[in-house]
Amino acid sequence: MPVERISRLPPRARTQRDEHYDAATICLHWLTAALVAILWTLGQVTGWVLRGPFRSGLWSTHVALGLLLAVVLTMRILWRASFGSVLPPADAGVLNWLAKATHYALYLLLLGVVGLGIANASYRGSDLFGVLTLPQFGSGDAATARDINSWHEWAANLTVLAALFHATAALGHHYIWHDHLIGRMRLPENR
Secondary structure (H helix, E strand, O other): OOHHHHHHOOHHHHHHHHOOOOHHHHHHHHHHHHHHHHHHHHHHHHHHOOOOHHHHHHHHHHHHHHHHHHHHHHHHHHHHHHOOOOOOOOOOHHHHHHHHHHHHHHHHHHHHHHHHHHHHHHHHOOEEOOOEEOOOOOOOOHHHHHHHHHHHHHHHHHHHHHHHHHHHHHHHHHHHHOOOHHHHHOOOOOO
């Protein structure tokens, strides 16, 4: 974009356009989003598949990607707490409070979903691809396993709803307010 065009932008849009999170924060953000989308989709459709090796493979993939999400989420929290970029808030007042609340809710829900997923796989003693068996903790009681699974599903659905709210807000900033906030999570071409 030519310099003269940037200077005609409102000050808020001009500063937002120039602000980016660091590359690690951006990559961890989009990796988290992709993993959540894939895991939620696998969780929804795997139950429709007839029991057998293909279904077992889908569940193994779900568990393995869930463990990967646990690692990515841990890296993301550690990176954010120590080295990650801190940008000024895009909004003030209620909108800033709502943005912070949404981000904290997403982190808490992700931690809950991952924790419940690990508890679910561990309680059942899940078999991964017929190669690795996770150690079984607990008695394996079917009612308890259903309860843990139900909590995991609820947390996953709430996480997806919070993520959709987060994405809708980002798109609102982009298409309604035209403040280029969404560009903060895009790797700039010239770094």
